[in-house]
Amino acid sequence: MQSNLIISAIVALVALAAGAVILPDWAMFLFAMALAKGLVCLGIVGMMRGGVVSFGQGLYYCLGAYTATLVANNFGISDIFLLTFLSALVCLLVGIAFGPLLSNYRGIFFAMLSLALSMVLYGSLSKMSFIGGTDGLNIAAPTFLGWAPEGRPLQAALYIYVVTISVIAGTLMRIYFDSERGLLTLATRDNELRVEYLGASVRNIMTYNYVFGAVLGGIGGTIAALALGHVDPEFAFWTTSGEFVFVAILAGYLSVPAVFVSAIILELVRSFSNLYFPNTWQLALGIFLLAVIIALPNGLGSLVRRWKGNKA
């Protein structure tokens, strides 16, 4: 099982990294953004396995992006590894602060409380004119352990970075999902009270899932900020979080690769509808969402499950 996982991770890494050579510039940027957002969505999927969905994951996406930007602009740090680490650390601490609180909430209340937290960040950032207000801030291109590429090599390096992080995060989350706590999360989804009677702490499980989601959100936000070169409070707006939730629902909680595939699909649908129906791309996106929800209520991951089931 473990060796299978490692082999698939290596295959995925090589296959995706090959994109750095094959893909045209626009597609590489699109994939990099999609994978960065996929990381955030992976965190939501981790919570979804326990039956709760955060409608405020934009909080960590935005927090990570702003942490990286402020550190880069004020302390002159441009190393991508260090920036990612610092953002993840900040999100870890904030996640640890809010996690125990949110772990008491379920269903729509969990969704709304997480949404409220992200909207508080959105509102605060919009009014803070000394860090750009609603205009946001620019962030310079990152360096990679002292190497400062430009143009296509920069894009390729950023792409390979996000691919590597995504594969590592996906593998670690898979291991976590199959661990004792990960399986108890699934049990919580079915029946919380039974899990408690079995002697496990549901609050503890939920807190862990939330904190992992926070860290993944921060990493995703950092990479998105570096890819875009710009951050603004919209990162924490509810429509941004809504998209993350959509990707998570599209993927379903059964499969990790499905999360990244869904993120890429959404990004492709958005770009192409933007290109071909510039005035009605929201309409196209909405119809696409409805079609997916109707056709695949358990997400893309359920296709894999179905396929495996047929084989057996």
Next chain:
Amino acid sequence: MDLAATILVDGLIYAGWLFIVSVGLTLVFGVLNILNIAHGSLYAIGAYASASLVGAYFASGGDAFPYGSYAALILAAVLVALVLGPLLERGLLRFFYGRDEVLNVLVTYAVFLILEDVMKLIWGVNPYFVYEPYTLLGDVEIGPLFYVGYDFAVIAAAIIVGLVVWLTLNHTQIGKVVLAVIHDSEMSQTMGVNVQRVYLGAFMAGAFLAALGGALTAPMISVTPGLGVNVIIVAFAVVIIGGLGSIPGAAIGALMVGISRAASVHLLPEAELFIIYFVMAIVLLFRPEGLFAKTQARKI
């Protein structure tokens, strides 16, 4: 003292408008168990429809009797409910009853996205102004402060809406049937209640209230695209604070949100954009299911 009075009056005006929108949202959630993001679109469509109707009214010689424009406002909301209510409920939402709450939120999010662009296709992207109904009622003087009479009409409308909804639910036969369906839709069906019709009726009533909120707001603002995005999330905060499905809760929630927002505008403008969510977070801290929610037994 003046400041306190200003905050109170401003807060009440904001709360009145917000209550009309929120009570529709809470009604739809109470009966259909769907938290409807598209409620924001219905609000915006109500605003556009009333701008068009009132514009048409004055264009076709309404100046002779300007008060008729108020009828046009309400008619706009009725039209929105009659057209979009059945279309959304029968055409889409009924296939999702009993499904996961969050999935349903996403379904209505998709509808919200679709309607955003449909509005742009119908009404374009330029702003609409219908100021006539706003100025008709003159000014009101409270101590040293002047207010536009229309603002108070909105508060009155909110009180009427609240009373009508509450009385209908608690003191009429229709209301009893609706409460029975909320309590146990399967049992109601076996007792001969046409549950489908109750769902449709409740959704249309919710759509009407959303559109009415929009229609009444249209004269106070310029009607532009993107109107629904902020409204829906504030209305969410109101119904969550009050407790989902509770009408007194929506009233208290609207008052808390309205007054705290007015207070922050006057005392701490930096907090204006997030004070609502801050209040919501505080309420949820102490009452995890909102102020007026019924506690439910946990199932083993």
